Amino acid sequence: MEIPIFTVDAFTNVPFKGNPAAICLIENELQDDLYQSIAAEMNLSQTAFISKQNSMDFSSGARFGLRWFTPKCEVSLCGHATLASAAVLFYLKKNVNPVVVFETMSGELHVRQHEESLIMDFPLNKPQPQDQHEMKDLLKAVVGDLPIQDVCYCPTTWNLMIRLADTCDRPEAEALLKNESTGKIKGVIVTMKGAPNAQPGYDFYSRYFAPWYGVLEDPVCGSAHTVLAGYWSEKLNKKKMLAYQCSSRGGELELELRDDGRLNISGRAQIILQGTLKI
Incomplete structure (x- = not known):
């Protein structure tokens, strides 16, 4: 064959x-x-x-x-x-x-x-807010001591989303994901607000980790942005956004929330x- x-x-x-x-x-x-x-x-x-x-x-x-x-x-x-x-x-x-x-x-x-x-x-997969204290060990494994602003979970994609505080430079995650025992998480998104007034004007940054799928870090993940778009659209009050996934390879995505509840990537x-x- x-x-x-x-x-x-x-x-x-x-x-x-x-x-x-x-x-x-x-x-x-x-x-x-x-x-x-x-x-x-x-x-x-x-x-x-x-x-x-x-x-x-x-x-x-x-x-x-x-x-x-x-x-x-x-x-x-x-x-x-x-x-x-x-x-x-x-x-x-x-x-x-x-x-x-x-x-x-x-x-x-x-x-x-x-x-x-x-x-x-x-x-479009909108995530749901979570209690940080219920998963503190997992959060520490992913982002260490970096300050966290929000934690959300998307049951449709089995993704946990961690928003870092706006004072952080870029998402970083050194120790990876050995503290998840619920079986409900298959990927972790780390994200933070961008600088839309700078060039090229990214609305938010992210990184994505999915060792449960055999992918330690996915360089640019489209499905993760079905979760990120729902979250950041509400936080930024925008339907059109420019996103950058800042892995070592890096990648750019244009996002547009449509009136029918779906997402253009x-x-x-x-x-x-x-x-x-x-x-």
Whole structure:
């Protein structure tokens, strides 16, 4: 079996920045253990598999199946690998449709081109405030002694969100996540308010850690921003925001809360590798 495979840096217009995802184009569904073996082999935070479903081919079809796997397990929502998947269809396969639709575990996700960016139609997942004292050991493991302003939890994505005080320089987290025993947390978002009056004017910063999924730090996480957008929109009273995830690679996301309760996530992508996976 030969499977076309690509590496795409998402949420950046510069190679080797943003978040790399492996994208596989498959003619027919594979066995689940094979999906997982391929993702473990690629050893990136996400490997995505695009299947034809009822579409005749990848250039003319408008609807595709999409699944995402970390090196450890399948996940129900991934932003950067969705952006990367659309980049392969639009930029390499020259898909003729203005919008492609991915059928996923999180429902239908629409992606369209707009100038040099790709715009994804994603769910909005607002987090709920939490009592800091009930998880003080976990919080200390993540951010040490840095001052915390808010702690929230999103049950839909299983993400804990920690907002640092505005006096902090940037989110930092050195000791990682050995104090979570409830089984309810699969990722931790660390965030803080940005400086929108400076250039380029980021409304907020973040970092994302998901060792439970086999991803120590995800360089730029689109699904985490479905949580962050809901939180910061209320705090900043804004529906359009510019966000920066300040991992070592770094990445930029444009966010827009829509009137129908969903979220547009916009970003760029660079395809840096293409080849054939032989099994």
